[in-house]
Amino acid sequence: MDRFGWVPSFGGNISARLDGRSIAITRSGGRKGFLGRDNIIAVDLEGRPLNAGDRPSAETLLHCHVYRDLPEVGAVLHGHSVAATVLSRLVTGPAITLAGYEMIKAFEIHHTHDVRVSVPVFENSQDMERLVHDIGPELPRHIPGYILRGHGAYAWGRTVDNAMANLEALEFLLQCELETLKVRGLSAA
Ligand SMILES: CSC[C@@H](O)[C@@H](O)C(=O)COP(=O)(O)O
Numbered sequence: 001m002d003r004f005g006w007v008p009s010f011g012g013n014i015s016a017r018l019d020g021r022s023i024a025i026t027r028s029g030g031r032k033g034f035l036g037r038d039n040i041i042a043v044d045l046e047g048r049p050l051n052a053g054d055r056p057s058a059e060t061l062l063h064c065h066v067y068r069d070l071p072e073v074g075a076v077l078h079g080h081s082v083a084a085t086v087l088s089r090l091v092t093g094p095a096i097t098l099a100g101y102e103m104i105k106a107f108e109i110h111h112t113h114d115v116r117v118s119v120p121v122f123e124n125s126q127d128m129e130r131l132v133h134d135i136g137p138e139l140p141r142h143i144p145g146y147i148l149r150g151h152g153a154y155a156w157g158r159t160v161d162n163a164m165a166n167l168e169a170l171e172f173l174l175q176c177e178l179e180t181l182k183v184r185g186l187s188a189a
């Protein structure tokens with residue numbers, strides 16, 4: 001994620017499921033491109049650190065939300081890419097629609113490029129309980145991720161590798177949309 005420029009400064013957070021009751025997640029703060037073992041801690045599915053005093057990611061509740069709703073998910077990745085940040089500010093509606101891209105098939109759920117896929121865009125907030133409420137009890141099933149407006153993208157998958165492949169596909173598609181807007185010189189609806 002660092003190599004692609006998706007975790008600039010203190011942005012981004014990363015987690016993986018440990019078992020049915022806990023996850024490993026990055027500590028709050030710090031540069032995610034330079035993680036050591038001590039920068040990753042364990043929390044339960046309510047976001048409470050297993051070791052009292054540990055300070056998990058400020059966005060831990062968003063990760064827990066995914067693990068609780070989607071039992072097959074083994075990893076969640078969050079980055080602050082330029083494409084996700086800029087495009088979600090240009091698009092004013094509640095979704096970014098992707099259509100006609102071969103890369104859509106990377107999401108495994110779709111077996112053709114000939115579909116329209118809506119990436120949900122939720123309004124950003126510093127109140128994670130409110131964000132979880134706004135996202136709703138059911139996460140999208142048609143795409144393994146969502147965007148927080150002006151903030152960045154979340155993506156998940158069965159394994160860390162699978163979650164990374166999904167994030168790469170999502171970021172590629174967002175970058176294509178942004179490039180298209182730049183070439184056409186149009187602002188998104
Ligand atoms: C530029 S700081 C970014 C944070 O506000 C936040 O959005 C983020 O992604 C990282 O927070 P963290 O608490 O380190 O997991």
Ligand SMILES: [Zn+2]
Pocket residue numbers: 011012013059078079080151152
């Ligand atoms: Zn963030």
